[in-house]
Amino acid sequence: MALAQAHLDYPHRRYGMDHDRYGWSMLTDRPPVRWPGAKPLAVWINVSLQHFPMNPSASLKLAGSMTMPYQDLRHFTLRDYGNRAGIYRMLRALDLHGLKASFAVNAELAQRYPSLLATLVARGDELLGHSWSMDTPHAGGLDPEAEAALVQRSLACLRERSGQLIRGWLSPGKLQSPHTPELLKAAGIDYFCDWVNDELPYRFHTANGDLWNLPLATEIEDRFVVMDNLHAEASWAEQVIDAFEMLLAEARQEQGGRLLSLSLHPWVMGQPHRIKHLETVLAHIAASSEVWQAAPGQIIDAFASQQAQAST
Amino acid sequence: MKADTGHYDYWPYLDRPKIRWPNGARVAFWVAPNIEFYELAPPVNPARAAWPHPYPAVPGYSIRDYGNRVGHMRQMQLLDKYGVRGSISLSTALCTHHPEIIEMCRERDWEFFSHGIYNTRYTYGMSETQERAMILESIETIAEHTGRAPAGYLAPALSHSDHTLDLFAELGGIYSCDLFHDDQPTPLRVRGGQRFVSVPYSLELNDTIAYVVNKIEPRRYGQMIKDSFDRLYAEGAESGTVMCIPTHNYQVSCPHRIKAFEDALAYITGHSDVWVTTGREIAEHFIAHHHDEALADIAKKNGGL
Numbered sequence: 142m143a144l145a146q147a148h149l150d151y152p153h154r155r156y157g158m159d160h161d162r163y164g165w166s167m168l169t170d171r172p173p174v175r176w177p178g179a180k181p182l183a184v185w186i187n188v189s190l191q192h193f194p195m196n197p198s199a200s201l202k203l204a205g206s207m208t209m210p211y212q213d214l215r216h217f218t219l220r221d222y223g224n225r226a227g228i229y230r231m232l233r234a235l236d237l238h239g240l241k242a243s244f245a246v247n248a249e250l251a252q253r254y255p256s257l258l259a260t261l262v263a264r265g266d267e268l269l270g271h272s273w274s275m276d277t278p279h280a281g282g283l284d285p286e287a288e289a290a291l292v293q294r295s296l297a298c299l300r301e302r303s304g305q306l307i308r309g310w311l312s313p314g315k316l317q318s319p320h321t322p323e324l325l326k327a328a329g330i331d332y333f334c335d336w337v338n339d340e341l342p343y344r345f346h347t348a349n350g351d352l353w354n355l356p357l358a359t360e361i362e363d364r365f366v367v368m369d370n371l372h373a374e375a376s377w378a379e380q381v382i383d384a385f386e387m388l389l390a391e392a393r394q395e396q397g398g399r400l401l402s403l404s405l406h407p408w409v410m411g412q413p414h415r416i417k418h419l420e421t422v423l424a425h426i427a428a429s430s431e432v433w434q435a436a437p438g439q440i441i442d443a444f445a446s447q448q449a450q451a452s453t
Numbered sequence: 454m455k456a457d458t459g460h461y462d463y464w465p466y467l468d469r470p471k472i473r474w475p476n477g478a479r480v481a482f483w484v485a486p487n488i489e490f491y492e493l494a495p496p497v498n499p500a501r502a503a504w505p506h507p508y509p510a511v512p513g514y515s516i517r518d519y520g521n522r523v524g525h526m527r528q529m530q531l532l533d534k535y536g537v538r539g540s541i542s543l544s545t546a547l548c549t550h551h552p553e554i555i556e557m558c559r560e561r562d563w564e565f566f567s568h569g570i571y572n573t574r575y576t577y578g579m580s581e582t583q584e585r586a587m588i589l590e591s592i593e594t595i596a597e598h599t600g601r602a603p604a605g606y607l608a609p610a611l612s613h614s615d616h617t618l619d620l621f622a623e624l625g626g627i628y629s630c631d632l633f634h635d636d637q638p639t640p641l642r643v644r645g646g647q648r649f650v651s652v653p654y655s656l657e658l659n660d661t662i663a664y665v666v667n668k669i670e671p672r673r674y675g676q677m678i679k680d681s682f683d684r685l686y687a688e689g690a691e692s693g694t695v696m697c698i699p700t701h702n703y704q705v706s707c708p709h710r711i712k713a714f715e716d717a718l719a720y721i722t723g724h725s726d727v728w729v730t731t732g733r734e735i736a737e738h739f740i741a742h743h744h745d746e747a748l749a750d751i752a753k754k755n756g757g758l
Contacts, residue, residue, distance in 0.1 A: 142578065143578070143580035143582075143583055144498070144499075144578045144579050144580075144583060148496050148498065148574065148578075148579070148583075149583055149586065149587060151546060151570065151571070153492065153494075154549050154550070154570075155549060156550065157550060158518075158550070159494075160493050165550070166522065167521070167522055167523075167525070167526060167553065167554075168522055168523045168526065169526045170553075201507075280507050281506070281507030281508045281509060281510075314512070315511055315512050316506060316511060316512070317509060317511050318509075319508065319509060335515075336511055336515040336518075337516050337519060338514075338515040338517075338518035338519040339523060340523055356515075356519075358707075359512065359516065360516070360707050360709070361708070369668070370664075370668040370670075371668055372670050376670040376672070379672065380670070380671055380709035380710075381709065383708070383709050383710075384708035384709035385708075386712075387708040387709075387711055387712060388708050401708070
C-alpha cells in the first residue's frame with residue numbers, strides 16, 4: 142500500500158501563497174488606515190435578500206435550501222417569510238437606531254417582488270449583486286459560458302430594475318468557481334465579499350485586472366451562529382458586541398482603521414423572537430461615537446484612496 | 454486493523470506515584486497554537502477529502518488563511534501579555550510560505566513541534582517508507598528554520614497509521630500529542646523501545662473541536678477552560694497534572710471569541726503553583742524524573758512484579 146508520488150510532492154511550496162490570486166500580507170504589516178471623520182472603527186451591515194426556489198435543480202445545495210421531498214412548503218415559505226415580514230421588521234430596527242445597511246439581492250427576487258426592491262431603492266441604500274437565486278451557486282464545475290451568462294443576467298436585471306450601478310457582489314454561499322473573479326471583473330464589479338481571509342479590503346488578481354475583496358465575515362453572521370451553531374440569540378448578540386469592542390480597542394491603536402462586517406438574513410434575524418437581539422446589537426453600535434457607519438462602496442473608496450496615496 | 458493502539462497499558466487514575474513539577478507547581482499548563490497551512494489544490498487523498506466544496510473551496514480555505522493573515526498576531530500578543538510561550542503545532546511548509554510568523558515565534562523562544570508538512574496531506578494510504586520520509590522532512594525543516602529538531606508530533610489533521618508513533622520515536626522524537634487517554638503524561642510503548650511519552654494535549658478543549666464540532670458558544674468555551682483548570686489544579690495538589698489548550702489562529706482569534714479566551718488565560722495565570730511551560734519541557738521533566746517509576750507502577754497494577 143502506498144500513495145502516488147504526487148502526494149509527497151509539494152510544487153506550490155514557496156514564499157507567500159500557494160496560488161496567484163492575492164499577495165501574502167499580515168494585517169498588522171499594512172499602512173495605517175484612517176476612516177472619514179477620524180472614526181477608528183468602520184461598521185458595515187449587510188442584509189442578504191434571498192430567493193430559495195421550491196424546485197431547486199443545482200447539484201450543490203446551499204444552506205437554507207430545500208431539504209424535504211417536493212413540496213417542501215415549510216422551508217419555501219419560511220424563507221419567503223424573510224422577504225415579506227422579516228425584512229420590514231429589520232428595516233424598522235435599522236431606522237430606529239439610525240443605522241444603514243447594504244442589501245445583497247438575488248436578481249430573481251428583484252424580479253418577483255418589485256415593491257420590495259422599490260422600498261430599498263427609495264431608501265437610497267447600496268445594493269450588491271447576489272447572483273440569480275440561492276439555486277445558482279457559482280461552484281467549481283459550473284460551465285464557464287453558463288456562468289458568464291448567469292453573471293450577466295443577474296447584474297443586468299438588478300441594474301435595470303434598481304437604476305443603481307451595482308459595484309459589489311456577494312456570491313451565494315460565498316462560493317466561487319475558478320472563473321468567477323474574471324467574470325465579475327469583466328461585468329463591471331469593483332469588489333466582491335466572498336473570501337473571508339481578512340478584515341480589511343485587499344487587491345484580488347484576475348486575468349481581466351484587479352478588483353477588491355471586501356471580506357464579509359461568516360463566523361459572526363446571524364445564520365451561521367444561530368442556524369448552524371445553534372447558539373442562543375442572546376449569545377449571538379453578546380458575540381457581536383464582544384467583536385465590536387475588541388475591534389474598536391484595536392482600532393484606537395496606532396495602526397488604526399478596523400472594520401466590523403455584520404451579515405444578516407431577514408429569514409433568520411427577522412423572526413419575532415430574534416429581532417430584539419438584533420436591536421440590542423444595533424443599539425450598542427449606535428451608542429458609540431467612534432464608529433463610521435458606511436456602505437461597502439464607501440469603504441472601498443475610502444480605503445482605495447489611501448492606498449493610492451500610500452503607494453505614491 | 455488493530456483493535457487497540459497497543460501503545461499503553463491500563464493505568465487507573467488512582468494511587469499513582471506522585472508527579473512533582475518544578476517549584477511544587479500543581480498543574481503544568483501549556484498552550485499549543487496550531488499554525489497550519491492548508492493547500493487550495495492538494496492532491497486528493499483516497500480516504501479523506503480536504504474540502505467540502507469543489508475547487509476553489511473558498512469558504513474553507515479563506516477562513517484558514519485568515520488565521521495566518523489576521524489571527525496569529527492577535528493570539529501571539531495575548532500569549533505575550535500573559536507570559537505564555539506557545540508550543541506550536543506546525544505545518545512545516547509554513548516555514549517557506551510565511552517565514553515572518555516563524556521568526557516572530559522564534560524570537561519569543563516558543564517551541565516548534567511537527568504537525569506534518571501540510572494540513573491537507575493525510576497519512577492515510579501512505580506506505581511506511583512514505584510516512585517516514587514525510588515525518589523526517591518535517592523534522593529537518595523545523596531544525597533548519599528554528600535551529601532545533603522538534604521533540605513532539607501531532608499527526609497532520611490527526612491522520613494516523615499503525616506506525617506513526619513508532620516512526621516518530623525512531624526519528625528522535627520524545628513525545629506525542631495524538632492520544633487523549635489521560636490527564637498526566639504516560640509512557641508509551643513503541644516498537645523500537647525508545648523512551649517515549651504521551652503529553653496530554655486535549656481534544657475537548659481544542660478550539661476547533663469546541664467551536665466547529667461541538668458548536669460551543671465562546672463564553673461557554675472560556676468557562677469550560679476555567680472549570681477544567683479548577684479541577685486539575687485541585688487534583689494537582691496530590692500529584693501534578695497537565696492542562697493544555699490547543700488553539701487555531703482562525704478560531705480562537707476571531708474578534709467575537711478572543712475575549713473569552715483572554716478571560717480564561719487571565720484566570721489561569723492569576724494562580725500561583727502553575728507551571729506555565731511547553732510540551733517539550735513537560736515531556737523532558739517527566740522522562741527525567743517520573744518515567745521509570747511510572748513504568749514500574751503500571752507493571753505492578755497489571756499484575757507484574
